[in-house]
Structure formats: structure tokens, C-alpha cells
Amino acid sequence: MAAGTTWKNIKKGLGFKRLFWRIFLTFWIASLAVMATTGYVLINEYTSTEYNQRFFNDVTAQAERIVWRYEHEVLVDGKAKRKIKEWIRQRENRGGQLIPMLVYNAKGESIYHYRMNKVPFEQRIEQHVYGPSNTRYTVLVRQPQAPRMYKQVLYRFQSIQFVLIFVACALVSALLSWTIVKPITYLGAFSRRYANDQTIAPLPAPLLARGDELGDLATDINFMVGKTHEAASAQQRLLHDVSHELRAPLARLQASAALIEQNQPDNRHVKQIHNDCHRIDQLIQQILNFSTLENTQPEEQVCDIAALCERILDDMAINYPGIPTVLTPPKGTQKQRLIRCYPEAIHQALDNIIGNACKYSDKGQPVSVAIESTSAAMLIKVTDKGPGVDEKEIEKLMQPFYRAGNQMHTEGFGLGLSIALKAIKKHGGSLTMQSPSEGGLCVEVSLPRHGKKTAKSR
Amino acid sequence: MENEKINVLLVDDDVDLCALLSEFLEGDGFSVHAIHSGEEAVNTLLSSNQYDTVVLDIMMPGMSGLDVLRAVRAEKQTPILMLTGRGDDIDRIVGLEMGADDYLPKPCNPRELGARIRAIIRRTQQLKAPATVITELHGISLDIGARTASVKGRPITLTGAEFNALCLLMERAGQTISKQEMTQEVLSRPLEAYDRAMDVHISRIRQKLSAVGVNNVIKSIRKVGYQMLTSPQSQK
Numbered sequence: 097m098a099a100g101t102t103w104k105n106i107k108k109g110l111g112f113k114r115l116f117w118r119i120f121l122t123f124w125i126a127s128l129a130v131m132a133t134t135g136y137v138l139i140n141e142y143t144s145t146e147y148n149q150r151f152f153n154d155v156t157a158q159a160e161r162i163v164w165r166y167e168h169e170v171l172v173d174g175k176a177k178r179k180i181k182e183w184i185r186q187r188e189n190r191g192g193q194l195i196p197m198l199v200y201n202a203k204g205e206s207i208y209h210y211r212m213n214k215v216p217f218e219q220r221i222e223q224h225v226y227g228p229s230n231t232r233y234t235v236l237v238r239q240p241q242a243p244r245m246y247k248q249v250l251y252r253f254q255s256i257q258f259v260l261i262f263v264a265c266a267l268v269s270a271l272l273s274w275t276i277v278k279p280i281t282y283l284g285a286f287s288r289r290y291a292n293d294q295t296i297a298p299l300p301a302p303l304l305a306r307g308d309e310l311g312d313l314a315t316d317i318n319f320m321v322g323k324t325h326e327a328a329s330a331q332q333r334l335l336h337d338v339s340h341e342l343r344a345p346l347a348r349l350q351a352s353a354a355l356i357e358q359n360q361p362d363n364r365h366v367k368q369i370h371n372d373c374h375r376i377d378q379l380i381q382q383i384l385n386f387s388t389l390e391n392t393q394p395e396e397q398v399c400d401i402a403a404l405c406e407r408i409l410d411d412m413a414i415n416y417p418g419i420p421t422v423l424t425p426p427k428g429t430q431k432q433r434l435i436r437c438y439p440e441a442i443h444q445a446l447d448n449i450i451g452n453a454c455k456y457s458d459k460g461q462p463v464s465v466a467i468e469s470t471s472a473a474m475l476i477k478v479t480d481k482g483p484g485v486d487e488k489e490i491e492k493l494m495q496p497f498y499r500a501g502n503q504m505h506t507e508g509f510g511l512g513l514s515i516a517l518k519a520i521k522k523h524g525g526s527l528t529m530q531s532p533s534e535g536g537l538c539v540e541v542s543l544p545r546h547g548k549k550t551a552k553s554r
Numbered sequence: 555m556e557n558e559k560i561n562v563l564l565v566d567d568d569v570d571l572c573a574l575l576s577e578f579l580e581g582d583g584f585s586v587h588a589i590h591s592g593e594e595a596v597n598t599l600l601s602s603n604q605y606d607t608v609v610l611d612i613m614m615p616g617m618s619g620l621d622v623l624r625a626v627r628a629e630k631q632t633p634i635l636m637l638t639g640r641g642d643d644i645d646r647i648v649g650l651e652m653g654a655d656d657y658l659p660k661p662c663n664p665r666e667l668g669a670r671i672r673a674i675i676r677r678t679q680q681l682k683a684p685a686t687v688i689t690e691l692h693g694i695s696l697d698i699g700a701r702t703a704s705v706k707g708r709p710i711t712l713t714g715a716e717f718n719a720l721c722l723l724m725e726r727a728g729q730t731i732s733k734q735e736m737t738q739e740v741l742s743r744p745l746e747a748y749d750r751a752m753d754v755h756i757s758r759i760r761q762k763l764s765a766v767g768v769n770n771v772i773k774s775i776r777k778v779g780y781q782m783l784t785s786p787q788s789q790k
Binding site: 357377410412 | 582639661663746749777
């Protein structure tokens with residue numbers, strides 16, 4: 097069962113329904129989307145503007161050179177076309193890059209053309225340059241286009257960055273998610289621990305002083321814990337006061353009854369008063385025991401279960417002299433008898449269980465207490481040979497004030513087993529009952545040997 | 555002593571209950587004086603020797619019964635019977651360890667209270683009666699007439715119940731005495747279920763003896779009772 101629980105926890109921890117993953121993925125994807133879009137737009141804008149700028153600079157520079165040549169050489173000797181073609185060849189030979197363009201002079205005569213034949217008219221862009229003589233020339237070039245190759249290179253360059261961004265975003269999102277989820281998880285764990293153990297240390301001050309919503313939540317939880325404490329101690333005080341207040345008049349009642357008895361030794365009603373006083377007193381004690389178990393968190397101690405049972409059986413021998421008892425201590429060393437528990441509570445639980453066994457046994461029929469010990473648990477089996485309990489009634493037996501149908505005439509209040517069950521559950525143990533068809537009742541108590549705290553973490 | 559009434563000091567904060575109990579106990583042949591606060595009880599007890607026994611309620615506002623017990627035991631060995639809440643095992647054990655002689659759960663039947671007071675007085679007086687007899691073993695000597703104990707000349711302080719228990723064990727050294735018998739002999743009442751009085755008295759005696767260097771002379775016999783060894787045995 098322990099392994100199953102662990103796996104469940106892991107699955108739960110990894111589940112994508114967890115707030116951590118939700119916050120993480122939302123932030124991660126959102127930040128990636130925002131960054132990618134911004135990056136794309138910016139880079140695109142930047143590259144096309146820059147490319148155009150450079151392109152037109154180049155165009156202007158080249159056109160100005162052409163114009164310069166045209167004015168200084170071509171216009172002087174009139175051999176325009178040849179001269180320019182020679183210049184072009186020279187430039188090509190030197191490996192220089194020539195931009196395809198058309199240049200017209202102010203009269204609209206073509207003075208230069210280079211690879212512009214295939215460029216459709218709608219893609220041609222008109223520029224103007226001024227020659228040394230300050231005359232205006234028209235230059236036609238192809239509309240600038242960032243080349244496809246260049247885009248791919250750019251994309252690749254971007255993708256390296258992108259991996260870095262990807263990772264950085266993941267880290268930041270994880271950190272963000274963690275800082276939100278961690279205090280929530282802590283508060284959850286705190287509430288769970290508090291439910292099991294009201295004596296744990298309060299919430300740490302830094303968490304309370306956060307000032308944000310989580311800080312508020314922590315403050316609210318702290319407030320609730322305080323209220324719970326108040327309520328528990330108020331209940332404890334109330335019970336204590338009530339029991340004291342009930343017992344004081346009870347003591348007076350008993351003293352008055354004794355006085356009547358002193359004067360009228362034969363008064364048969366006095367005996368009834370004494371009996372009922374005793375009964376009320378016992379009932380108050382049982383209710384007190386029941387609620388003490390509910391509201392207190394005593395210290396765990398190491399306790400010898402076999403010795404404890406022996407003491408209980410000694411007491412039983414005095415209370416039920418006709419019932420022989422048999423104790424089978426656990427096999428093995430003295431260490432096998434030890435258990436970490438709240439001794440008072442366990443004593444009470446076992447006392448109630450063994451007491452019941454003795455109470456419902458017929459004279460001469462033995463009650464046996466067998467203890468078995470493993471490394472993790474202590475198993476205490478109490479078997480009697482009394483009338484047993486109806487299968488249907490077994491569950492109900494552990495409810496407070498319930499008494500089996502065939503036992504209404506026996507002394508008691510029906511609290512014994514509820515107290516025992518409560519005490520055992522407080523230890524993280526279990527109580528089961530079996531009534532075989534041939535009669536008798538077997539009550540099995542299983543207690544973790546190393547205390548409640550370890551039992552929880554397993 | 556026989557014809558004199560037993561003087562009982564009743565200490566309980568419940569005035570009405572004190573009145574009822576006093577009336578009952580007086581009808582039963584005791585002379586009772588009731589006091590309703592711990593402080594007053596300590597003052598009365600420390601300033602006078604007229605009381606044969608004290609019935610002390612543990613649960614009192616202000617100075618509790620245990621505080622009274624501590625203050626009185628520091629100076630006097632007057633037998634004290636404490637009234638404890640039912641199921642208050644801790645109070646009982648602490649009370650017995652502080653030197654109370656016996657306890658009775660409250661509310662109790664006043665007849666039982668009368669019987670307990672008589673039991674306490676009986677064993678105190680019964681042991682006062684014989685002429686001085688001195689029993690000695692393991693260096694412990696008991697002066698039964700004076701009810702004093704000493705170890706190798708150094709006196710040790712024992713309460714009435716402790717003295718009686720030690721006396722019984724020493725008189726029958728080498729024999730195992732059952733808890734039932736010890737309770738009957740020492741506390742003059744039958745052993746009850748959940749009754750740890752004898753165990754606490756024995757553990758107190760062991761502590762006191764151990765403080766003066768006498769160890770392992772009283773042996774616990776499992777499921778039966780206790781035994782005073784005739785020769786000291788080393789602990790297993």
C-alpha cells in the first residue's frame with residue numbers, strides 16, 4: 097500500500113492539472129509567443145529598412161560615378177556608349193559589383209543601362225542624382241528585395257538565439273511558478289499536519305509578512321489555527337469545569353445519602369441513591385476520557401506492552417475473580433515488547449477491551465491475551481468465550497453509547513469500545529472484531545510500533 | 555487512646571460538603587474540624603499537633619492539595635489521606651510520592667472514608683503500642699516503638715505507610731509477600747483494581763534507601779509481590 101501511495105503522489109505531482117505546470121506552461125508559452133512576435137517584427141523591420149538604405153546608397157554612389165564619368169569623359173569626346181561599356185567591363189574585371197540600373201540625362205536620353213531589360217516596369221523605382229554640373233539625372237533600379245538566401249541565414253542565426261530564449265523563458269517561468277506554488281504547497285502541508293497534530297510549530301514569520309495574497313492566506317490560516325486552539329481549550333475547560341461542577345453536588349448527594357443511612361440503617365432507597373451516584377460518577381469519567389482523547393496530544397513514550405497487559409490482567413483478576421486469564425507475550429527479546437505510544441491512552445484502550453472480554457465471559461471461561469510483534473506493528477488479540485456478538489452489530493459496537501441488544505442489562509454505558517477505538521486510531525492503528533459462530537469474541541488491535549509520526553510517513 | 559475520639563482535619567473547598575461529611579464522621583465517632591483553603595490548612599497543621607489524621611482534597615483553588623502535602627511533609631509526618639478525582643492516576647501517584655499515606659477517589663461513599671481513616675489510625679497506633687523493638691538487616695535498623703528508621707546510624711525519614719511496609723518486609727525477610735497481603739497489612743484495606751499505592755510506597759522506600767547507599771534489597775516478584783532479600787543481590 098505504501099508503494100502505491102508513493103506512486104500516486106508522484107503521479108499527482110507530475111499531473112498537468114497541477115497549478116505548477118499550469119502556471120509554468122502558461123508563462124512559458126506566453127512569453128515565448130510575445131518574444132517571438134516582437135523579435136520577428138523588429139528583425140524584419142530592421143533588415144528591410146537597412147537593406148533598402150544600403151541598396152539606395154549603393155545605387156546613388158554608382159549612379160554618381162556614372163554621371164561623373166559621363167560629364168567628364170563622354171560629353172567631352174562624344175563617344176558615350178563605348179566609353180561606358182569599357183568602364184563597365186573594367187569594373188567587372190576588377191570584381192566590382194554592378195547594380196542593374198538605367199540612367200537618363202535631363203533630356204531623357206539613356207546614358208547607361210545594365211541588365212534592366214527583364215525588369216517589369218511596375219518594379220522599377222525612380223531615383224535622382226546630380227552630376228558635377230548640377231544637372232539632374234534620372235536613375236531607374238529594380239525595387240529592392242531582401243534576397244531569400246539572406247532570410248534563411250537570418251533565420252538560422254535567429255534559431256540559435258531562439259534556443260537560448262527558449263531555455264531562459266523556461267527557467268524564468270519555472271522560477272515564477274515555483275515561487276507562487278511553493279508557499280501554497282507549504283500551507284497545504286501545514287494544514288494537513290495541523291489536522292493530525294495540533295502541537296506543531298506555528299507558520300514561519302516571513303510567510304506571514306509577505307504582504308501579498310499568499311501572505312494574507314497564511315495570516316488567515318494562522319487566525320483559524322488560533323481559533324481552533326481557543327475552541328479546543330475552551331471545550332477542554334468546559335468539560336473539566338462541567339465534570340467538576342457535576343461531581344461536587346454528586347459528592348454532597350452521596351454524603352447526604354450516607355447521613356440518612358446513618359440515621360435509618362434500614363432505608364432501602366439509600367442503597368439505590370448510592371448505586372446511582374456511583375453510576376453517574378463513572379459516566380462522567382467515561383465522557384471525560386472520551387473527550388480528553390479527542391482534544392489532547394500527549395507525549396509519545398516507549399512502553400512495554402506485555403508489562404502493560406500484565407498489569408491490566410492483574411487488575412482484572414481483582415475485578416472479575418472468577419475469570420482466569422492467559423497472557424501470551426511476544427516471542428523474542430525484551431525489545432520485541434516495546435512500542436512507541438501514548439501509554440495512558442493505550443492502557444485505557446486495552447483496559448476497556450480486556451475489561452469487556454472479562455465482563456461478558458461466563459465464570460470459569462478463560463480470557464486470553466496474545467501479543468505478536470513484528471518490526472513494524474504490534475498485534476494484540478483479546479479472545480473471550482462469552483456469548484459473542486451478532487455479525488450485524490459488530491460495526492455499531494464502536495459507536496458511542498451503543499450497546500449490543502443482548503447486553504442491555506449489563507452494567508456500562510457503551511463508551512468503552514469507542515474510547516478504545518479512538519485511542520487506537522490516534523496511534524494510527526486499527527481495531528477489528530470477529531465473532532465466530534460457535535460463540536465468543538476476538539478483538540484484534542494492531543498498533544504501529546514506532547509511533548504515529550513514522551506510521552504517517554511510511 | 556481507645557476512648558479518645560480521633561481528631562480529623564478535613565480540608566476541602568466545598569463548604570457544604572465539609573458540613574455534610576463532618577456531620578457524618580462525627581456521627582461515626584470522629585471529631586472533625588473542617589478548613590476550606592490550602593493556606594489555612596498548612597498554617598493549622600504546622601502550628602498544632604492535635605490532629606491524628608488529615609483528609610485532604612487535591613483539587614482546590616489557590617494552594618492545591620499537592621502544595622499543602624509538600625509543605626506539611628517537609629515538617630510533619632501526620633498521616634494524610636488524599637481525595638483525588640476518579641481516574642486521576644497522575645495526581646494519586648504524585649500524591650503518594652510526596653508522602654500521602656493513601657488515597658480515595660472523590661466522590662466517595664462517606665462510609666468508605668470513615669473506614670479508610672480508621673485504617674490509617676489503626677496501623678499508626680497498632681505499631682505504637684508494643685515496647686521498643688529494634689529490627690536490623692542490611693544496616694537498616696527500625697525502632698518499632700519510636701517508629702524511626704536509620705541506616706548505619708543515619709536517620710531516614712519515612713511516612714507511616716512506608717515505615718509499615720519496610721517493617722513488614724524486614725520482619726519476613728526472605729519471604730515473598732503478595733501485594734494483596736501487603737496492602738491489607740500496611741494500608742489496612744483490601745487491594746483494589748488499578749491500585750498502585752503499594753508500588754509507589756515501595757519505590758519510595760527504594761529511593762530513600764538508595765540515597766543512603768543501600769541498593770537492591772527489595773525485590774519485585776513478578777505477578778506476586780515483593781520480597782526483602784536476606785543477602786543483597788546484584789542487579790541483573
